[in-house]
Amino acid sequence: MTVALLLLAAYVLDRMVGDPRSLPHPVVLMGKAITALERLIRRFVRQRSLKRAGVLLPLLVAGGSWLLTASLLWLLSEISPWLALAAEAWLLSTTIAAKGLKDAGMAVYVELRRGDLPAARQALGMIVGRDTASLDSPEIVRGTVETVAENIVDAIISPLFYALLGGAPLAMAYRAVNTLDSMVGYKNDKYRDLGWASARLDDVANYIPARITALLLTLCARLLRLDWRRCWRTVHRDARLHPSPNSGYPESAVAGALGIRLGGENVYHGVASFRAYMGDPLRSLEPEDIIITSRMMLLSSSIFVVFCAALAFIGTGG
Template structure:
């Protein structure tokens, strides 16, 4: 019962306040830690083989450190007063979730598109994607926003809740450390190919089960929202594994099928064009309202999943787990 209450409270806290800039965020600290460790590694390792070995140690050190520090903090607080540990665990788990932040980011793009301010919409999209947005027109701005919302349903909501269910705040923080590592060093370019390979692989492994739980969850939400749930399931089975990521194709294809659009296609990164496999069918031109539909799917699926996690926690406790 304790874990169920903590999970529900953490999710509600994120939905209400998100990540206020006035409060120090653990991910910011993780980012600084990763940067410092990377500098230290590069000072002593310059050969590809040495960097590959260091690449294995990096996620173990960062994710293990995040787990250990969180566990120690909660242990010390529990000795002072149990309610302090409960409150801290609620807040720590809430920082690993980003449902409000994801919705707000999508709505920022949507608001500018509704006003017809394409340059401002490009700028808003550029804040949340890595692709070049300076020449995008409305349909591709919408596509980029919907893809980002869909993909991050797993990384920003389902996965942290999944690991919080398995191991409370320490494991949720360890997952967030892995995800932060992937976003900082998990690139296949010359700089990070050797140092970041293990971080990228570990992130893929961590999101493997949550991504595959997300797809049927989105199909269910498509049915609840009276969207095309049959097409959603069909597109998942047809297109999910075409995505270059082993996990991102599942939420993206489910959302594409549900709202009746085609995601994927050509993107430009630092002046270099890159083609991503199509997800869904090109039934119509994408419109700003598609951002609203993707956000509704995200919010509905996250709410259902946290309730399922709470039920699972109660059942596990009832069986003596």
């Protein structure tokens, strides 16, 4: 019963409040810890030993996040069980980013509807790593849809999945793994050795949630009267083509449901990179595709949190 209420409370809290800048956010602290540890490792570890040292990052950051969260909740429970429950609900809400994801997509959509391409490019550049300075409207829409779709896993389904299994400590450990991947999980010369363990652990952590997300998005496609059959077929055909073992599932599901094609050429710091196509170009990309993708994101996350709460309720005997 307690776990069920915690999951629902955390999700509602995120949907209502999001991440106020006035409050300290655990991910910011994780980022600072990762930066400090990276500097320390590079200072004392030789280049040839970086691959072995790379294992330390997820162990220390993810393990430390779990330990600190669990210790804090234990200390608060010694003061008051209600205080611990309130803190856990807030901590869980910081691992979820449904409101932030929706707001980021809407910021791009609003500028596109105004016809202000420079502002739309700038808004997109806040949430993607690709170069946006020369993108036209369809490419801006593609970047936004891909980002919202991909982050349904990282920012919502995975945190809820791990919260169901291990409460705020495990959800916070997952968030640490995901933050590590976004900071050091690159295959370039700088991070190939130091970040390999973080990237691999992120792939493993998101493996089950990504596939759950594809199922949820197919259900959402049906509920929203989109083409759910094409959604499911596209997942089976295209998800495995994505360079990520997980990101292709939500992206291909959204592409199939909307009847659009995602993927193609992206430019990162002036260097072009081709990403496999997801879906079929049955029509051109339109700004409204951002709205529909956001609706699929919010509906799928709402369904999943209710499902997780029901499982927790049943698992504790009601």
